[in-house]
Amino acid sequence: MGRSLVAGLATALLVLMFVPFVTAQNSARTPSPASDVNSRLARLEQQAADAKSSADNAWMLTSSALVLMMTGPGLALFYGGLVRKKNVLGTMMQSFVLMAIITVLWGLFSYSLSFGSGNSFVGGLQNIFLKGVGAAPDADYAPTIPAQTFMIYQLMFAIITPALIAGAFAERMKFSAMLVFTVLWSVIVYDPMAHMVWGKGGLLNASLGGRFPTLDFAGGTVVHVTSGVSALVCALYLGKRVGYPKDQMPPHSVVLSFIGACLLWVGWFGFNAGSALAAGSLATSAFVATHFAAAAAAVGWAAVEWMRNGKPSVLGAISGAVAGLVAITPASGFVKPMPALAIGLIAGVFCYWMVAKVKAKFGYDDSLDAFGVHGAGGTLGALLTGVFAVSAVNPIFKDSQGNVLASGLLEGNARQLLDQLVGVGIAWCLGIVGTMAILTLVDVTIGLRVSEEEEVQGLDLSQHGEEGYYWEASA
Amino acid sequence: MTKIEAVIQNSKLEAVKTALQEIGVEGMTVLEVRGHGRQKGHTEVYRGREYSVDLIPKTKLEMVLAEAMVEKAVQAILGAARTGKIGDGKIFLSRVDEAIRIRNDERGEGAL
Numbered sequence: 001m002g003r004s005l006v007a008g009l010a011t012a013l014l015v016l017m018f019v020p021f022v023t024a025q026n027s028a029r030t031p032s033p034a035s036d037v038n039s040r041l042a043r044l045e046q047q048a049a050d051a052k053s054s055a056d057n058a059w060m061l062t063s064s065a066l067v068l069m070m071t072g073p074g075l076a077l078f079y080g081g082l083v084r085k086k087n088v089l090g091t092m093m094q095s096f097v098l099m100a101i102i103t104v105l106w107g108l109f110s111y112s113l114s115f116g117s118g119n120s121f122v123g124g125l126q127n128i129f130l131k132g133v134g135a136a137p138d139a140d141y142a143p144t145i146p147a148q149t150f151m152i153y154q155l156m157f158a159i160i161t162p163a164l165i166a167g168a169f170a171e172r173m174k175f176s177a178m179l180v181f182t183v184l185w186s187v188i189v190y191d192p193m194a195h196m197v198w199g200k201g202g203l204l205n206a207s208l209g210g211r212f213p214t215l216d217f218a219g220g221t222v223v224h225v226t227s228g229v230s231a232l233v234c235a236l237y238l239g240k241r242v243g244y245p246k247d248q249m250p251p252h253s254v255v256l257s258f259i260g261a262c263l264l265w266v267g268w269f270g271f272n273a274g275s276a277l278a279a280g281s282l283a284t285s286a287f288v289a290t291h292f293a294a295a296a297a298a299v300g301w302a303a304v305e306w307m308r309n310g311k312p313s314v315l316g317a318i319s320g321a322v323a324g325l326v327a328i329t330p331a332s333g334f335v336k337p338m339p340a341l342a343i344g345l346i347a348g349v350f351c352y353w354m355v356a357k358v359k360a361k362f363g364y365d366d367s368l369d370a371f372g373v374h375g376a377g378g379t380l381g382a383l384l385t386g387v388f389a390v391s392a393v394n395p396i397f398k399d400s401q402g403n404v405l406a407s408g409l410l411e412g413n414a415r416q417l418l419d420q421l422v423g424v425g426i427a428w429c430l431g432i433v434g435t436m437a438i439l440t441l442v443d444v445t446i447g448l449r450v451s452e453e454e455e456v457q458g459l460d461l462s463q464h465g466e467e468g469y470y471w472e473a474s475a
Numbered sequence: 476m477t478k479i480e481a482v483i484q485n486s487k488l489e490a491v492k493t494a495l496q497e498i499g500v501e502g503m504t505v506l507e508v509r510g511h512g513r514q515k516g517h518t519e520v521y522r523g524r525e526y527s528v529d530l531i532p533k534t535k536l537e538m539v540l541a542e543a544m545v546e547k548a549v550q551a552i553l554g555a556a557r558t559g560k561i562g563d564g565k566i567f568l569s570r571v572d573e574a575i576r577i578r579n580d581e582r583g584e585g586a587l
Contacts, residue, residue, distance in 0.1 A: 245524075248526045248527075250519060250521050250526045251521055254521075305520075309520050311520070313520060313521070315521055315522060316522070319522060352523070355522050355523060356522060356523020356524075357523065359523075360523065360524070369522060
């Protein structure tokens with residue numbers, strides 16, 4: 001009885017409070033001309049667009065930083081720990097120097113060669129010196145972020161790709177030769193491949209009208225297949241390290257590799273989820289797929305090791321995670337979480353087999369398994385993308401009426417597997433031919449390998465005049 | 476004067492040091508060494524490649540003692556370092572002609 005009285009009074013009070021307010025509002029509203037409404041609408045639309053742009057830009061700048069972190073310190077530590085201690089600095093430098101060199105090239109002309117509008121194979125020169133790459137978005141690539149953000153994000157991919165190859169020629173290549181090789185490789189192999197898959201009018205571009213639309217969300221073919229295959233060519237061309245495989249060459253610090261691999265895992269969120277080029281639900285989907293694949297691959301590799309050797313190694317678990325991240329890269333923006341788990345698991349087991357069995361059988365000295373992980377895992381991932389891609393995650397293919405078409409094989413688009421094969425095939429061919437040509441050129445001009453004496457001494461001292469670990473009793 | 480060199484398991488260093496201090500041994504030199512006797516090494520596997528590690532990390536103690544102390548010290552080391560398994564290490568004894576204290580040129584057992 002008392003309670004309902006209180007409630008009634010409160011309601012009455014509320015009504016009394018708002019009546020004058022509502023009346024005041026009504027009296028203040030004067031008839032306004034239609035143009036005023038239109039301009040207010042336009043202003044609101046602009047504000048909404050600005051808000052979305054700010055959100056997307058924040059994520060893309062974060063992603064750019066994450067991807068740079070994959071090269072240094074991620075890859076530098078991962079590779080640095082795997083070599084003998086006399087080569088730790090030389091190996092880290094091979095990653096770090098590319099953060100500098102490729103950046104310079106990118107600003108001067110490489111961005112234009114990759115993302116300028118050109119022919120089917122390479123971009124034009126209209127964006128050299130970053131001409132026309134400013135605050136205004138490039139609507140073809142990423143309509144909500146400044147073109148400059150897109151440019152700096154893509155640069156981080158151009159940096160890490162040649163850095164991956166270093167795993168194959170570790171511990172024996174001259175620093176000068178490595179510099180010339182990677183600069184030429186970046187221009188001759190990477191830039192055209194990036195243009196073909198992601199550039200306007202590129203032969204393999206899936207969203208901008210390519211002849212063979214290859215699904216490659218974050219660089220399975222562009223980054224991992226090209227670098228991995230080129231790595232194999234390098235390992236074969238340079239030959240084995242002095243003493244391989246007779247001498248023992250265990251990793252000098254799995255601890256460094258462990259830290260590096262964990263940084264790679266985290267950085268890969270920028271690599272894959274950032275490839276949505278916006279902060280929306282596609283980024284989330286790619287983030288989730290990336291994480292699930294890495295986890296499943298770590299389990300896969302470690303489990304096979306456990307069964308075969310009786311012990312699951314730390315190096316195996318982290319190598320597995322990297323293999324899973326490689327394999328999910330092209331698929332990350334096209335697949336659901338459960339297929340991502342499957343892709344990761346398959347990649348973990350497959351890459352273990354490549355590294356532990358196939359390499360031993362053929363006897364090539366891919367020192368840090370750049371081919372076994374990136375070439376093999378990248379190829380596997382690119383093909384599995386054609387199997388597991390679904391339009392529910394990313395409606396990339398549409399007919400002329402705008403109806404969404406099937407993406408991958410399991411959704412009924414069998415042709416996609418063929419297109420994926422074409423994409424992978426082109427990446428393999430470009431990698432093999434380009435790398436062979438560049439290696440030959442560098443070999444006959446300045447020479448590729450350090451002398452045997454320098455190799456025994458180690459790259460740190462012979463190439464850089466430093467030691468990674470300077471421990472003296474008196475120091 | 477006799478020099479005792481004892482190669483022991485790394486994990487037994489503290490126990491041996493304590494046992495020697497209890498019987499009055501005042502100085503020793505400890506080295507981290509690698510080596511092997513009859514104890515087999517172990518294998519490590521990195522990405523499917525097997526590496527055999529046959530030089531095993533050990534600890535080596537060196538001390539020079541007056542004759543009266545030698546047998547007591549040997550017993551102390553044996554008591555503290557023995558696990559009964561292969562790999563417990565060895566003790567070597569050898570004669571020492573002279574000992575000289577650098578600080579004051581003192582010689583013989585007084586320098587120990």
